[in-house]
Amino acid sequence: MSLTPETLTRHELNGLSARVVDADNPDLVGVAGRVVVETQQTLHLDDGTRVRQVPKRGTAFEFELVDDDALGFEHGADTRSASETAGDGPGAATEADRVDAPTATDEAAERRKASGSVSKRGSETPGVRPGQSGSTHEGSRDADSASRDRQDTVYVTVDGVTLLSRPAHRTETTGDSRWR
């Protein structure tokens, strides 16, 4: 379970590079930087000169997952059901074609990666990311347009509402318990 687009909303956000792509407050759109502080309702983005406090509610964040994260991402893609990956066949193929992977295995990995990033729709990933505390439910998840420009970087767009939770509680799977 490494940091993948599927696990992002339950994983550590501190240290990730993020950008505000849409916000209720127009002044916050375009704010980019590393997440340095997370509170229940806000993220603090350090853009190098100042730290901007951005509310999670009403904001769409684009997180940048790189390198080792991307490797983990492939891992995550492996565990996904075949039907999901098959559904994105054409798109994945074009993605893989664009990158000139040197070996067949690399290309296969690339394909998986690509399909994973295209098929990021809340409705498609209920099995991968079980619902957690009331504030973050599956339907409201808006992490869809995960685009990718380089081999090792994946951009994931997340609706800030799905992150509304205390930082230490976000990882937990309230409601998954069998002890009832």
Place this chain on the structure above:
Amino acid sequence: MSIAAERIDRLHTLARAAAAAGEEERAREYVRLARRIAERNRLRLPDEFKRFTCARCDAYLRPGVNARVRTRDGHVAISCDCGEIARYPYD
């Protein structure tokens, strides 16, 4: 490795980087968050994490900067600027 364990790992790295960059309070918050995640998920904190953080004030300890390391008879003593002393056996 579970997500919680990975978060603790990442927070450890972040705390170390923040302490090295002179952001002691931020490092403290990372350490506290890591502790909180560990206790909520019933995970054991990594030994390295335990030895480089202060149990009393949650500071990320940097020997020579905000911590003193002394080799005593039978144990290592590391004392934080806040006065807390942790002792570890050799080996």
